[in-house]
Amino acid sequence: MHIIKQIFKEFEIQNVRYCHFKSNQNLSKSFNGDTDFDVLVDPECKAKSDIILTELNCKKFEPVGIGIYPGVENWYVFDNGSGKLFHLHLHFQIATGKQFVKDYILPWDDIVLETSIKNEEYNTFISNPEVEILLLLTRIVVKSKVRDLLKSYLGLYKTHSSLQEEYVYLQKKISIAYVEKLSNRMFTNEATRVLLSIVNKPIINSKDYRLLVKTIRNELKNDKRMNSLKAFIFSVAYKIIKKYNRAKKKLNLFTIDRKVTITGGKLICFVGVDGSGKSTLTHDINKWLIKGKVENKKVYMGTGDGNKPLLANVIGLLKSSYKKNNRSNNKNNNYLAIKEIHLFKNPIIFMKNFLKALEVYSVVKSNRKKIIRMHKYRLNGGVSIVDRYHQLQLPDMNDGLKIKKFSRLLNNKYITYLEQKEYKLMKIVELLYPDIIFRLNISTEVSMQRKPEENTDYNYLKYKTESLKELSFENSLIYEIDAEKSYDEVLIEIKRAIWNNF
Secondary structure, eight states, X not given: OOHHHHHHHHHHHTTXXXXXXXXXXXXXXXXXXXXXXXXXXXXXXXXXXXXXXXXXXXXXXXXSSSSOOTTEEEEEEEOTTTOOEEEEEEESSEEESSTTTOOEEESOHHHHHHTOEEETTTTEEEOOHHHHHHHXXXXXXXXXXXHHHHHHHTTOOOOOHHHHHHHHHHHTTOOHHHHHHHHHHHSOHHHHHHHHHHHTSSSOOHHHHHHHHHHHHHHTTTSXXXXXXXXXXXXXXXXXXXXXXXXXXXXXXXXXXXXXXXXXXXXXXXXXXXXSOHHHHHHHHHHHHHHTXXXXXXXXXXXXXXXXXHHHHHHHHHTGGXXXXXXXXXXXXXXXXXXXXXXXXXXXXHHXXXXXXXXXXXXXXXXXXXXXXXXXXXXXXXXXXXXXXXXXXXXXXXXXXXXXXXXXXXXXXXXXXXXXXXXXXXXXXXXXXXXXXXXXXXXXXXXXXXXXXXXXXXXXXXXXXXXXXXXXXXXXXXXXXXXXXXXXXXXXXXXXXXXXXX
């Protein structure tokens, strides 16, 4: 059974009064995980609904700073079979109004719940179309902007496309007689006459809109939780903050813009040899959580691909011609076996390795800053999805200390100093460690098959693969993942583990 249907079935069994009360034409999209569920629940049933959702492994998430409304909770539902996330807005009162503010609390909870009907296709209680169209007309007014009213005076008013689509959908389903009956319960007789004069029209024109605004606002003057000026100022301010946060995200900065789990943020890392799927998994987990509107950020901690500091990029350009040689000469050989290179005997090779050491140090400094920022992000509720993580147990492999190799190779005082600095910088991993580590285990043969361009030395790769299993990552929860299984199996296993730790 679909997990959402299971929740609603339990609501019925436990006598929790509920109904999906708006945008019911999009119910199929909601059940597919493409849009949210807006569910009105009898406030007297809140304790029972909390128990049901918790027992079905649902998690409560909350916005930070913006989008916090009275009487509304955000529950996330994980489908153990498909790995999809579903978002339940549980409304214990009908809050609506300006974006990010919801300045009105509509007084019709009992009517909406009492008159709800069963949608047979999804076995779900929904608001009846007559109530829903009255709620829609109300929402058109209380969600409107100043420019909408100005346009109406110029004869240019046009209902927003999504609301117009919903309006047309409901018009085909309503009984005018029942609209009148319900309207008389929800509004005064005078307001009902106005609403009935509008509800039959296929389009709300400018004159109708002004009449609707005057009527609805007058009817709801005692149902506002803040005055219009305050609501307008807050709405504008929140929009500016939202745009600012989104701009920071585009600049790859850590900022909270989505909903966070009430259990706190997480630092989740993927470790493994080449070909184990680290990059693909971090990408897909990041997209999975973004679609679910969960606050998270993808972070790359290696010295290869990904965002690098400016100095590392400059050095990378200077030594680009050396990369191919570097793979065969350095990457796949034990650093203990590398012979010393002298500046005057091999100046070109010396300088290439010298620049490589500088590049590594630049990345290490950058990664230390990333670790500190990820920790602060975690403290504020953010989830970092991290490709690789530094460790101090094994040098020159599996994201261990790398400059020691160059210090032995070049026998240079400055590089030796950088070696010591690298160790001091990376000691931070003993203080700020991941919450969860997914160790992606594959054999040497599979690694070479998946990444033949990266791995040319079988013995070195085998040593690296076996060494990965020895890394302890103290204080972190470690999941051993058989990354040789099909990708879909690996992905769903990781999603389940992440969800169980939220």
